[in-house]
Amino acid sequence: MRAQEQYTDVELIAAISAGRELNEAIRFIYRQYSQATSSFIMQHGGSEQDADDIFQETVVAFIEVVQKGKYRGEASVKTFLNSIARNYWFNEIKKRDRSGLRDKQFELSRDKNEADVSHYISEMERKRQLRELVDQLGESCRKVLLLFYYENLSMKEMVEHLPYDNEQVVRNKKYKCLQALAGLIKDNPAIARQMQEILK
Amino acid sequence: MTPEETRKMIDHLDESRTGRPSPSPEQLIDRDPQAAQEWYYLNLAVDAVRNAGLHEQVAFIKENLRKEQNAPAKPAHTEQYIAVPANQPTKPAAERSSGAIIRSISKYSLRAAAFILVITSSTVLYKYLTVSSSSLYERYFGAYNLNTSRGETTESPIVQAYDTKDWNKVIALAGATGARDNQVEFLAGMADLQLNRCDDAITHFEQVIAANAQASTDFYQDEAEYYLAISWLACKKVNQAMPILEKIKADPHHQYHQKVAEMSFFDLRLAQYKENK
Numbered sequence: 347m348r349a350q351e352q353y354t355d356v357e358l359i360a361a362i363s364a365g366r367e368l369n370e371a372i373r374f375i376y377r378q379y380s381q382a383t384s385s386f387i388m389q390h391g392g393s394e395q396d397a398d399d400i401f402q403e404t405v406v407a408f409i410e411v412v413q414k415g416k417y418r419g420e421a422s423v424k425t426f427l428n429s430i431a432r433n434y435w436f437n438e439i440k441k442r443d444r445s446g447l448r449d450k451q452f453e454l455s456r457d458k459n460e461a462d463v464s465h466y467i468s469e470m471e472r473k474r475q476l477r478e479l480v481d482q483l484g485e486s487c488r489k490v491l492l493l494f495y496y497e498n499l500s501m502k503e504m505v506e507h508l509p510y511d512n513e514q515v516v517r518n519k520k521y522k523c524l525q526a527l528a529g530l531i532k533d534n535p536a537i538a539r540q541m542q543e544i545l546k
Numbered sequence: 547m548t549p550e551e552t553r554k555m556i557d558h559l560d561e562s563r564t565g566r567p568s569p570s571p572e573q574l575i576d577r578d579p580q581a582a583q584e585w586y587y588l589n590l591a592v593d594a595v596r597n598a599g600l601h602e603q604v605a606f607i608k609e610n611l612r613k614e615q616n617a618p619a620k621p622a623h624t625e626q627y628i629a630v631p632a633n634q635p636t637k638p639a640a641e642r643s644s645g646a647i648i649r650s651i652s653k654y655s656l657r658a659a660a661f662i663l664v665i666t667s668s669t670v671l672y673k674y675l676t677v678s679s680s681s682l683y684e685r686y687f688g689a690y691n692l693n694t695s696r697g698e699t700t701e702s703p704i705v706q707a708y709d710t711k712d713w714n715k716v717i718a719l720a721g722a723t724g725a726r727d728n729q730v731e732f733l734a735g736m737a738d739l740q741l742n743r744c745d746d747a748i749t750h751f752e753q754v755i756a757a758n759a760q761a762s763t764d765f766y767q768d769e770a771e772y773y774l775a776i777s778w779l780a781c782k783k784v785n786q787a788m789p790i791l792e793k794i795k796a797d798p799h800h801q802y803h804q805k806v807a808e809m810s811f812f813d814l815r816l817a818q819y820k821e822n823k
Binding site for chain 1: 552587590598601602
């Protein structure tokens with residue numbers, strides 16, 4: 347591994363898509379793009395913490411878009427990240443009920459050639475709500491599900507990381523935890539509304 | 547939906563991850579709206595977990611970068627994210643990166659400590675080889691200048707001899723004096739010291755101190771005490787000099803207090819150690 351990776355857009359997309367060097371890719375994105383985005387948010391009513399949170403959400407969204415093969419490369423990575431971060435921030439301002447300020451600032455800073463990223467923004471918002479439900483699960487369930495669905499560990503490997511005696515116990519725990527999370531999602535009013543719209 | 551059906555659906559979901567889905571739950575999902583809904587929520591749950599994992603990984607890298615930027619020196623290595631390390635399930639960043647910092651600090655501290663140890667050891671060795679009662683005597687001996695403001699209107703022959711640094715004459719005149727006062731005794735001691743007769747000098751200075759003790763006076767007392775200690779150094783007897791010097795150092799009103807306070811007691815004790823070996 348090189349000490350400080352430098353990527354072209356194509357190389358960055360390739361690295362993220364392949365799931366290799368993801369840590370280095372994230373480091374590169376932060377080094378390369380976080381400063382400009384943070385400055386923009388702070389110039390438009392955000393605090394340093396707001397800028398930090400918005401950019402983190404933006405990076406997560408970008409990686410997911412790339413990993414699902416939905417990044418088309420119509421805009422550069424920089425433009426894509428900026429668009430996502432700006433729009434997510436204006437969405438946040440709107441939620442904070444500062445709509446007058448939001449509309450004025452948005453129109454002043456909007457790039458007329460900017461791609462419509464509204465669907466990404468609503469997806470980010472939905473993911474954030476879901477993530478909150480994962481946090482409600484409790485530490486042991488969270489750990490089991492992360493090991494299996496994010497780390498892609500086998501049941502055998504999971505036993506080494508968990509205070510359970512054997513693979514069957516871990517497997518049962520995973521069933522229960524996933525069902526518990528699905529239950530939390532089902533009971534969430536905002537997500538239930540989305541479900542009803544989908545089933546219409 | 548029975549628990550068994552849900553289980554099968556979860557297995558189907560898990561197998562889909564590996565590209566080996568079993569066909570039976572697909573039929574169930576297709577024909578049963580409730581099963582389709584359950585399938586949708588299970589998929590959302592898995593998406594949520596993956597998003598939480600990625601969010602955590604990004605947060606970890608961000609925190610690491612921030613620490614690197616705030617660190618004074620380049621870190622020894624870059625921390626790599628492992629979402630859930632053994633026994634540190636979901637929030638590993640702080641603990642693991644602080645471990646790296648502690649390791650780095652320890653490494654620098656050890657280097658600094660080793661450097662200081664080498665310097666200190668070299669200094670002590672150099673001192674040990676060079677410090678002795680003789681070297682201390684040469685460092686701290688200073689000629690005594692007579693203070694003529696002590697009330698004498700006419701200088702005595704011994705004072706005149708002392709002023710002209712005629713040490714032998716001072717000694718001769720002191721020997722010829724029948725009833726010697728403290729001044730004569732002291733000047734005789736100083737003359738002996740100038741001629742490197744430390745034993746004789748010690749006798750004269752002790753005589754001054756004894757006379758004062760007997761008469762409850764302090765004429766030339768401070769001078770006698772200080773030069774007695776210096777004479778002991780000249781005679782290579784640091785053990786005798788030390789109590790006198792420590793007494794002077796502890797007495798802020800002593801005439802030679804400042805002079806003694808500026809002496810290196812480390813060197814004096816080192817010479818004492820060598821003497822006692």
